Amino acid sequence: MTETTTRLGGPVADRVARGDWTTLAGELDEHGHALTGQLLTPAECRGIAALYDRSDRFRSTVDMARHRFGSGQYRYFTHDLPDLVQELREAFYPCLLPIARDWAARLGKPAPWPDSLNEWLHLCHEAGQDKSAQILLRYGPGDWNALHRDVFGDMVFPLQVVIGLDAPGVDFTGGEFLMTEQRPRAQSRGSSTTLPRGHGLIFTTRDRPVATRRGWSNGPMRHGVSTVRSGRRHTLGLVFHDAA
Template sequence: MNSPRPTISPALPEGPTKARVDAYDWRALTGELDGFGCAVLPKLLTPEECSALAGLYAEEQHFRSHIVMARHGFGKGEYRYFKYPLPGLLDGLRAALYPHLAGIANGWNERMGIAEHYPDEHASFLKRCHEAGQTRPTPLLLQYVPGDFNCLHQDLYGDLAFPIQVAILLSEPGRDFTGGEFVLTEQRPRMQSRVEVVPLRQGDAVAFAVHNRPVSGTKGNYRVNLRHGVSRVRSGMRHTVGIIFHDAR
């Protein structure tokens, strides 16, 4: 099926997202992703934008489905998948982040011997997803209350999966909630797993590997397997928005 790029929703203003994303030091961020499988983009969103996005959670018209994690063994907590058209701010961020990450992803695939090459623009990649039958949007809004957590997992929704995704913390640690740290684990061949705990403030984003990334060894590059999750929330309420660049079946 050949689907056009979804239009932008008027629910939130798009804002100067491209200029904001382009202003980061992408050489340094690439080094972080290559070295550790994740990189923090400080203050990607303003507090006002964070509050506006978090406030959408109660407005069901923005979403295609509602998931209660405990029903599926995913942990405790809940999330909602946005439907098309996406809120303008979220759509703009998805389009602005993708070109920077596509270059990194193509470099990873080349090092791992994977033939998949990602196009320069997100609209072209979405078209490829839709032609493969992956037409459901995957950006999501997550909500946690005390006792909630997200088990280690990978967000793979079909044969086509972009290897890097982004999560943005919408709540302020210490003020809105305690606990709830973002956690990344890396399973290395014939070695014990490595854990990365990523400190975030409100509006900070973390870009991280969805599934595999290459690591240089004595015999060339090898693949490591990554999973991500969220530790137990101790108090308050925590909201996060997740930007996944491939669509789902």
């Protein structure tokens, strides 16, 4: 696979804001996930991926095979996030917030998310979810991630983002991002996405509104990663609620 690189400039917040958010919102409505344009340069991706070996930047490491989550490892950052990771999280929140509130309205659910990310995280901490949930994942040959949801308590933001840090077809093969959706009174539907380096995939944390003859219904979704066949795959996970 040949990697294409867009010339990027300006702060990360501007790169996120320049996305076609009307189209992204439509794709999230239709599929529960949406691929962004390029957000990070190859050098920025390499810089974040290289942090994986800096144990001082992380609060814990999870061996997926040990917990029967799959195979491979991921690490949770401390609250002292790298600048780029912090900037990405703060840039995405206001763009995702209108979608989250719209989904809650359709489903007749509360929308507890305030205008600022800091206010929302304060509410998470008051509820006992006070650990960083930002994730750096590393997969090697044969590694995979079981279908799951990143829900760590009652305080949940309905959307999250994963950013590819290595080039598919160049640095690794396999390792597609997987999603399954449990449809009302029907068989589940699956999808796979190849995540280009520096691009983000916005996806449903737990469920999304699905139109039915009786109105709006919850469409539960799970995500995972297919088996990496060769090379090494790193991704950055941005979660907009903290963990218990």
